[in-house]
Amino acid sequence: MNSKTIGHPEILKNLNKYQMLNLIREDGPLSRTEIARQTRLGWGTITKYAAELLDEQAILETFEKANKGQGRRAKKLTVNPDKGWIVGVELGSYATRIIVVDFSGRIVYRTYLLTNSADGRQEVLETLSQRIAESIDKAGCSLDSIIGMCVGAVGQVDHTEGCVLKTANFSDFNDVPLRDYLSEEFRCPVYVEQAQLVITLGEMWRGGGKGVSDFICLTLGNGIGSGIVSMGRLLRPYPFKGIGDIGHLTIDKNGPQCTCGNKGCLEAVAGGAALLRQLRAISPDITFEKIESNPALQSSEIRRIIREAGVSIATALTSAIQIYHPEKVIVSGGLTKLGDPLMSPIQKEIEARLPIRKFDVSHLEITQLGDWAGALGAARFVWEETFTHKVEYV
Numbered sequence: 001m002n003s004k005t006i007g008h009p010e011i012l013k014n015l016n017k018y019q020m021l022n023l024i025r026e027d028g029p030l031s032r033t034e035i036a037r038q039t040r041l042g043w044g045t046i047t048k049y050a051a052e053l054l055d056e057q058a059i060l061e062t063f064e065k066a067n068k069g070q071g072r073r074a075k076k077l078t079v080n081p082d083k084g085w086i087v088g089v090e091l092g093s094y095a096t097r098i099i100v101v102d103f104s105g106r107i108v109y110r111t112y113l114l115t116n117s118a119d120g121r122q123e124v125l126e127t128l129s130q131r132i133a134e135s136i137d138k139a140g141c142s143l144d145s146i147i148g149m150c151v152g153a154v155g156q157v158d159h160t161e162g163c164v165l166k167t168a169n170f171s172d173f174n175d176v177p178l179r180d181y182l183s184e185e186f187r188c189p190v191y192v193e194q195a196q197l198v199i200t201l202g203e204m205w206r207g208g209g210k211g212v213s214d215f216i217c218l219t220l221g222n223g224i225g226s227g228i229v230s231m232g233r234l235l236r237p238y239p240f241k242g243i244g245d246i247g248h249l250t251i252d253k254n255g256p257q258c259t260c261g262n263k264g265c266l267e268a269v270a271g272g273a274a275l276l277r278q279l280r281a282i283s284p285d286i287t288f289e290k291i292e293s294n295p296a297l298q299s300s301e302i303r304r305i306i307r308e309a310g311v312s313i314a315t316a317l318t319s320a321i322q323i324y325h326p327e328k329v330i331v332s333g334g335l336t337k338l339g340d341p342l343m344s345p346i347q348k349e350i351e352a353r354l355p356i357r358k359f360d361v362s363h364l365e366i367t368q369l370g371d372w373a374g375a376l377g378a379a380r381f382v383w384e385e386t387f388t389h390k391v392e393y394v
């Protein structure tokens with residue numbers, strides 16, 4: 001458990017208070033009686049925290065119409081959407097997505113841009129900063145009302161220093177003090193996290209992982225990332241220590257060299273970059289989008305390469321399922337654009353390798369959030385860091 005959450009009475013008090021705020025945010029409007037029913041908080045505590053949150057203008061009191069035959073109108077508590085705004089960013093090597101959410105968690109603005117990772121660090125940083133400023137402006141909020149921002153970045157990230165250590169596919173984006181750069185620009189708390197962590201948090205909050213206590217979130221992009229939620233907790237690795245890193249499970253002991261130093265990792269065999277290399281040996285101009293939109297490009301050889309990638313992904317997933325026993329596997333990322341030629345072999349292979357009592361393959365699903373899980377999860381991360389400290393290390 002995060003040491004910040006242990007013991008200290010003031011922190012425990014705030015945790016209970018913000019547990020109540022969080023409940024009102026996610027499930028409100030709620031009456032005090034409904035809050036008592038859904039929490040273990042006593043009536044006196046609820047009344048006290050409600051008064052404090054009303055005083056801080058974090059929540060508002062509304063009056064709902066009385067039911068027929070009932071004289072009194074019900075008083076309900078709802079979150080005040082204008083209390084402050086949060087910026088969530090996913091910085092990918094290909095695309096960057098930015099969203100601004102209000103205090104109730106509603107998306108008020110979102111935008112997408114190509115990352116131009118070949119431009120060099122200064123260009124990337126300046127463009128990112130400029131587009132975040134534009135987004136805040138277009139969302140209609142002022143800089144001093146921003147509660148915080150979080151960037152989920154690809155590559156190796158040291159979140160304790162807010163630094164991107166190393167990013168493959170960028171021409172020059174190593175040891176970048178991203179937190180310090182953005183804090184200087186925006187004068188608000190800034191968090192820098194691994195992209196996969198915020199993608200998984202996004203799925204937990206608004207995607208297929210909502211209410212699911214055990215799931216794996218697998219991102220099939222240039223590389224292969226994964227996040228694990230076990231017994232309702234998002235497993236958050238300490239810097240330099242991966243956890244549940246499915247992309248680096250060894251699939252072929254004599255396979256190609258992986259960027260991590262090992263040989264034959266899933267990512268080196270079936271990640272987007274590896275797959276595209278194999279496909280371009282047959283058809284030099286091929287892209288994943290072209291395969292999807294042009295059936296003529298789906299030659300038997302191309303289909304075979306994609307099918308084999310699917311089998312490799314399923315082989316690694318089978319091991320991960322044996323370890324974590326997820327109820328669901330949520331798949332996202334650019335490779336999902338390949339559709340059935342990739343997804344069908346994954347399903348069939350898992351079905352062949354695991355009995356249904358271990359994993360029901362109908363619970364392998366494509367994300368409902370498109371490409372927005374990361375930016376959403378980044379916004380959620382700021383909320384958790386500010387109020388609940390629920391994203392713990394394991």
Ligand SMILES: [Zn+2]
Nearest residue numbers: 248258260265
């Ligand atoms: Zn590896």
